[in-house]
Amino acid sequence: MLPLSSKILFFVFALVFGGLGLWGFYRLYLRIRRGAPASESRFDMLGSRLGSALVSSLTQERTFRRRTTISILHAFIFYGFTYYVLVNLVDGLEGYLPFAITSASPLGAVYNLLADVLSFLVLVGVVALVIRRLFSPSRRDFRFNGKSLLHPLVKQNYILRDSLIVSGFILFHVGSRAIGQAAKLELESRGAGSDVFQPFSTLIGHLFFGGASESALYDWRVFGYWGALGSVLAFLAYFPYTKHVHIFMAPLNYTFKRPVNSGTLPPMKGLEAAMEADEPKLGVEKLEDLEWPRLLDAYACIQCNRCQDVCPASATGKALSPAALEINKRMELNVIASRPSPFTLKAAPFETGAITTHPLLEFAISEEAVWACTTCGACMQVCPVQDEQMLDIIDIRRQQVMVAGEFPPQLQSAFRGMERAQNPWGLSRDKRFEWADGLKVPTIDENPEPDIIYWVGCAASYDPSAQKVARSFVQLLDKAGVNYAVLGKKEACTGDSARRAGNEFLYQTLAQENIETLNQVRPKLIVATCPHCMNIIGNEYPQLGGHYQTMHHTTYLETLVAGGQLQPGPLDVSVTYHDPCYLGRHNGVYDAPRNVIQSMGLEILELERNRENSFCCGAGGAQFWKEEEEGDGRISDNRFEEIQARLDNATAAAKEGKVLAVGCPFCKSMLNSTPTMQAQDQIIVKDVAELLLESVQRASGEWTEPTGPVSTASPLEQTEGVSVPIAEQPVAAGHGEISADAPPNVVGETSASVINAQPETGPVPEVSAQPRKKWGQKDDVSAAPNAPEVLAEAPVPARKKWGKSDDVSAEMVAQEAEASAAEPARSGQPNLNQTSPEPAPARKKWGKVAVQDDVSAAPVQETALQAAPAQSEPVERPKWKPGPPKAEATAVPASAEAPVSALEPSERPKWKPGAVKASAPVQTQPEVPAPTQPHLPEPVQVSHPAPATRPKWAPRAGTRATDEVTAPAAAEPIRAESVPADDAQAPSVTGRKKWTPKKNADPE
16 A cells, blocks of 8 residues: 555545546547537447447457558557556555455456566557657658648657657556566565566566565555556546547447448438528538547547558559548647646637638648549548548538539539439430340330349440440340349439539439439349449438349349359450459458359459459549549559559469459449550450350350451440540649658658559550540430441540530531541540641649539631740639620631640640630631640630520539638637648638539430
């Protein structure tokens, strides 16, 4: 027991610092409570939630998913501290009550053995992790690349300083307890021998206290008591500000986790009412707009950067770091809650309801990083504490699209296509069933009572590469005698790309249409060849009242093969399989496609990054429809290089070919269209259904070799081509190294770049050297599914810069329809009748881009412009203002000429929209419409035929207000005072008129 004086002093000490610690944790609760209400139930089935949280915490299963050695060291500390809750309680009582737990009883022996061994393991773990953090090569685990936005505190080495402080506390706390216990054992064992159940403490006692007097031993015992328990109490006041608060917050995160899988986005209820409000609250702009579990995420974050390691955007050198997002949130919460003294017993303004002045895009994540996310879910799957980084990004996108109207301009074409034609390609709905030409595919009208509904999806309806999959699948269904039907032209886009891009209003419009159709059909089972369609219909349509059973086509094919309805034959190829994110990681379907492949007598050459650790193809999160952000390489290239290396190193060299099997049309298109794939033709990318059809046909003797790209060939027999809208576009220019001023231990080579580095498989074409036509929808114009591909070796025309102009006229549609036979709408090939364009200039730097209107009402053939000098300095782009239609320019004879500025590809001047555009001579060739036009310094007006009466689509976006919106008087704006002035940023302006897409699209 302690002497009386120590008892009194320690009691007072415990009251003061224990109270401060409890006050700190209460303020932590106030900060988390400031978040918005959760959109999903987090308190239902509390018993099972608590049980699941207990299992996850005690087994450390999520921690052991990666970094096994480091996880073992972390487990030493975790289990030691968990057990120390009991040890500290017992030690505290021993100081005041006359009792002691000895090893004489079995229970006492177990208690003492665990306390002694875990004390030793905690010290080993802390020392090893400190060495790793400071001196080993794995210190790169805690670095970020210079493009990631980092909070000022992160740049000031706060994380390293905090880690060293906490490590010092652990060493002192556990070391003090070990010293006190050693002195106690030495004092009690004088002449009684050693305690074999406390070997570590016994060893310390013999080494340091062997010849000490009893009074000295007693003093060391009192020191150990104060050092162990006093340090815990003193540390409680600092604990809410340190990353090690995750030891308490992680179990809470497990308890209140989402009740759905990672592929299901949270619902947005009351969307229409919110959009009609004067100041709609849609998505997330500031910290308090985040749901409270997302603020809990910030405090649960262990700051291990594992999410950054697996993020495909971060792995390819882009600005996105999911770890930086959570850490930046934590740093800002700490700043706005900071006080000059821990003894200031007053809540911070934010904790009592004041609004913050810093938008998330100023301190948590950059706009460029927001649009780099592929929504693959790898960050959420690997996170040891089950954070939801991806959902933060989706909520920020919602605010950017539906409120600010600021998003990558290429998405406008996809939005417009989904709004008007119910598909992101923007092609006519009348063409939705042309993929089935030549096949007897029953529609729901022809077969109203099918066993399954085959959901074809937009990709298989309009993309020639995916059409092969649809045709293969229905032929397999016919061979198996399945009673099925398709919706045909009644099917509309599911809205997956719109929702992942943040356009929730457009998604709900499309989803409601599909739900109405499906509720009339009342399907027994929906089978989809697209995992995105399967996921959104099965997991997200229930949020809007549509409850359906969905299944991926590989799972359904597995049942047909297992039931003997399909008899596959052996194939002689080397094959590997790529796990699509929305099939595998989000929905847990890993074995079905592999079982189908193995039924053909094939051995799967597994990739290193497979199953739940699969690497994204780069198409998810609406990336398929926009330029890829600037980085060290393309995501699809990184994945394909791994595939190439795996197949090249296959031992079965005698195989006839190399096949990459996929289960997603977007994966197939991305991996087929990546520049690395285009540089060689040794690997064939096929869907599992295509492989199975070939296998079944070979077994039955029906197989015939594909005839190639001839006019009479079916889509199934056409060779693969570049079918991704952005495949040949250069990556979007980024904002540069915005965090390059951070110290080397903060910014530098990251583990993400090292872990995901792939060997180069061959020469990759210079993407920027082959500018392509700007992707945009063409209403009611498409290449027929049976049309041959154009393989001309002509130079690709320069891309036309998407800009604000009128709609596509009816005359242009007619002209493009005539030219479609020579130029497939989606092939990206140039019109051979066009003159060679100028080389494509360098792209404009990343910046906030206002939503723009449709393309010009008339086809532009050739445009001669006045030369304009390139600007050496970036020009701040004014906000877009909707105005009256532009006056038509006067057409000039075709022989008229005007000088054209010769621009090098790397010297493209910045585009500057003007209120009035100068007229320029225009050459017109009505008989041959030009698909593209080089983007030149100054926009011009062009003459065009009278536009059709078709209504013009334009997002209702106003200009930003020049004055700040005054906060309500009851909500006191607060600003982080402890952040250096140099790093402080001006608060964002929030007075901009809100953007609202059209609710009722015109399905022209």
